[in-house]
Amino acid sequence: xxRLEGVKKLFSYKNAQGGKAAKVxxxxxxxxxxxxxxxxxxxxxxAGKTTIIRMxxxxxxxxxxxxxxGQLNIRDDSQKIKELIGVVxxxxxxxxxxxxxxxxxxxxxxxxxxxxxxxxCIGEMLEFVELSGRINDSVRALSGGMKRRLLIVRALMHKPxxxxxxxxxxxxxxxxxxxxWDLIRKMHRSGVTVVLTTHYIExxxxxxxxxxxxxxxxxxxxxxxxxxQEKIGSYAVEWDNEKAEREFKIFRSKEAAKDFADGLVQQxxxxxxxxxxxxxxxxxxxxxxx
Amino acid sequence: MMLYDIITAFWRDWVVLKHRMIKFILSRMVAPILYLxxxxxxxxxxxxxGGGSYLDFLVPGILALNSMNIAFNSLSPLHGERVYxxxxxxxxxAPINPLSFAIGKILAAILRGMISSAxxxxxxxxxxxxxxxxxxxxxxxxxxxxxxxxxxxYAAMTIDSYExxxxxxxxxxxxxxxxxxxxxxxxxxxxxxxxxxxxxxLTHTSLLLREISRGAVPSMVSFGVLxxxxxxxxxxxxxxxxxxxx
Ligand SMILES: Nc1ncnc2c1ncn2[C@@H]1O[C@H](COP(=O)(O)OP(=O)(O)OP(=O)(O)O)[C@@H](O)[C@H]1O
Ligand SMILES: [Mg+2]
Numbered sequence: 404x405x406r407l408e409g410v411k412k413l414f415s416y417k418n419a420q421g422g423k424a425a426k427v428x429x430x431x432x433x434x435x436x437x438x439x440x441x442x443x444x445x446x447x448x449x450a451g452k453t454t455i456i457r458m459x460x461x462x463x464x465x466x467x468x469x470x471x472x473g474q475l476n477i478r479d480d481s482q483k484i485k486e487l488i489g490v491v492x493x494x495x496x497x498x499x500x501x502x503x504x505x506x507x508x509x510x511x512x513x514x515x516x517x518x519x520x521x522x523x524c525i526g527e528m529l530e531f532v533e534l535s536g537r538i539n540d541s542v543r544a545l546s547g548g549m550k551r552r553l554l555i556v557r558a559l560m561h562k563p564x565x566x567x568x569x570x571x572x573x574x575x576x577x578x579x580x581x582x583x584w585d586l587i588r589k590m591h592r593s594g595v596t597v598v599l600t601t602h603y604i605e606x607x608x609x610x611x612x613x614x615x616x617x618x619x620x621x622x623x624x625x626x627x628x629x630x631x632q633e634k635i636g637s638y639a640v641e642w643d644n645e646k647a648e649r650e651f652k653i654f655r656s657k658e659a660a661k662d663f664a665d666g667l668v669q670q671x672x673x674x675x676x677x678x679x680x681x682x683x684x685x686x687x688x689x690x691x692x693x
Numbered sequence: 694m695m696l697y698d699i700i701t702a703f704w705r706d707w708v709v710l711k712h713r714m715i716k717f718i719l720s721r722m723v724a725p726i727l728y729l730x731x732x733x734x735x736x737x738x739x740x741x742x743g744g745g746s747y748l749d750f751l752v753p754g755i756l757a758l759n760s761m762n763i764a765f766n767s768l769s770p771l772h773g774e775r776v777y778x779x780x781x782x783x784x785x786x787a788p789i790n791p792l793s794f795a796i797g798k799i800l801a802a803i804l805r806g807m808i809s810s811a812x813x814x815x816x817x818x819x820x821x822x823x824x825x826x827x828x829x830x831x832x833x834x835x836x837x838x839x840x841x842x843x844x845x846x847y848a849a850m851t852i853d854s855y856e857x858x859x860x861x862x863x864x865x866x867x868x869x870x871x872x873x874x875x876x877x878x879x880x881x882x883x884x885x886x887x888x889x890x891x892x893x894x895l896t897h898t899s900l901l902l903r904e905i906s907r908g909a910v911p912s913m914v915s916f917g918v919l920x921x922x923x924x925x926x927x928x929x930x931x932x933x934x935x936x937x938x939x
Contacts, residue, residue: 460786461785461786461938462782462785462786462938463938463939464938464939482788482789482790483788485786485787485788485789486788488786490782490786492779492782494779496778496779496780496782496783497778497780498705498774498778498780498783499774499778499780500709500712500770501705501708501709505705505708509701509704509705509783510783510787512701512704513698513701513783513784513787513788513789514787514788515694515697515788
């Protein structure tokens with residue numbers, strides 16, 4: 404079990420007036436992630452998702468609060484915790500001077516994998532993401548999507564029991580994205596705890612057992628996708644307003660939605676089931692994908 | 694286990710060096726050849742260095758300044774790995790003692806310093822310089838490389854912009870290259886300057902190398918200064934490595 408207790412992160416920065424100020428990137432977040440679940444962190448740009456992941460993976464220290472991995476805590480047991488975790492960062496952080504294979508070997512060495520196991524594992528992993536032919540190529544020569552695929556399998560090499568993925572499927576084509584989802588589900592079935600952030604609502608709906616919605620560093624909702632959606636109401640009506648912008652309203656009952664829709668005089672009225680995206684927009688007041 | 698992790702960090706730099714070994718060796722030959730031609734052959738003829746030829750006087754100086762520059766600059770790419778590519782996060786999310794990362798990097802920089810020193814020793818012999826090389830001589834070179842590798846590591850881990858890394862070269866390494874007993878003996882300097890120069894580690898490296906190459910008894914004080922610098926800089930590296938994860 405992974406537990407955050409009152410976790411806070413402040414950054415100092417130069418404000419618009421040129422003075423020094425402290426920005427609260429993560430504001431007093433407490434939550435629990437259960438063993439074996441797929442946990443999603445959702446939130447608009449700058450909400451604090453990456454900062455949370457960085458604190459969980461010990462790349463950043465919380466300004467206040469505690470993080471526990473079962474009995475272990477990040478202050479005293481970082482080395483032990485690092486044996487358990489796998490990290491897929493938001494930015495691609497390969498060693499630019501090494502080849503694809505060398506990058507993988509570096510990872511394996513850093514996680515104390517014996518050479519034989521490393522070679523075998525690298526072969527399998529590259530096979531899986533269809534990069535076997537590129538093993539001796541410079542990582543710089545890979546396309547953006549290939550890099551991201553490689554980034555994900557690299558984090559799996561040492562068989563972590565908790566996997567952190569910060570926007571794992573950005574810039575992937577639909578087939579590959581689905582393969583990555585399959586891979587995440589496979590990890591899940593084998594007992595791995597998965598913590599991921601995403602801007603793709605579909606991804607969260609498809610994969611996550613529970614999602615936390617973060618806005619401006621605060622935790623504003625946490626539940627299963629279905630429960631969240633039911634909480635705001637299961638029925639949605641959308642229409643075009645005068646400025647040709649899409650608007651929507653959520654209703655608890657089908658009848659209420661129908662009555663409202665029938666009363667609308669605007670264009671393109673549509674009735675549908677509500678979804679996680681509606682929850683997101685309702686709670687954060689912003690659209691996710693622009 | 695720590696040894697294994699040190700080897701891993703070292704292995705990475707070794708792989709990179711291996712990719713570019715020929716280029717590395719060729720590029721390391723340019724500056725020493727220029728020094729040897731300009732100061733050894735050109736100016737050297739008209740300089741009296743007391744006793745031996747100016748070329749013999751010069752070679753230890755070149756070795757000192759070269760190992761300094763190479764060791765420091767071996768770790769300046771670390772700056773990009775930290776700030777732009779962020780590839781050093783790999784080390785900090787792995788179950789290793791971060792110190793082993795620092796040590797591995799520093800050892801790799803020492804190796805580069807020593808390889809480039811070997812190139813100069815060969816070149817200097819070809820140019821006809823006469824000096825003796827003992828294990829102690831090599832130890833001093835390694836110490837000097839270690840000190841400046843540590844300083845390079847510290848700079849790469851703390852400096853924010855790439856330009857400032859360059860400034861380090863311009864304002865600190867360049868002046869030291871010329872003033873620290875490398876091209877002329879610091880005895881000839883005004884007194885205040887003399888003391889200031891003797892606070893800097895490179896001066897002691899030059900002095901030691903010159904003494905040893907002439908077969909004279911090396912100064913224990915100079916050794917002490919170098920060891921002190923090495924230990925002090927290492928502590929700084931340890932601190933900054935720990936801080937990198939905050
Ligand atoms: N190293 C840093 N120094 C200063 N401020 C930072 C730093 N890292 C993040 N921040 C700030 O913290 C806030 C949260 O950033 P974070 O990267 O966690 O957002 P995010 O939810 O991951 O956003 P995105 O969806 O765009 O990836 C932002 O306001 C950001 O500017
Ligand atoms: Mg982010």
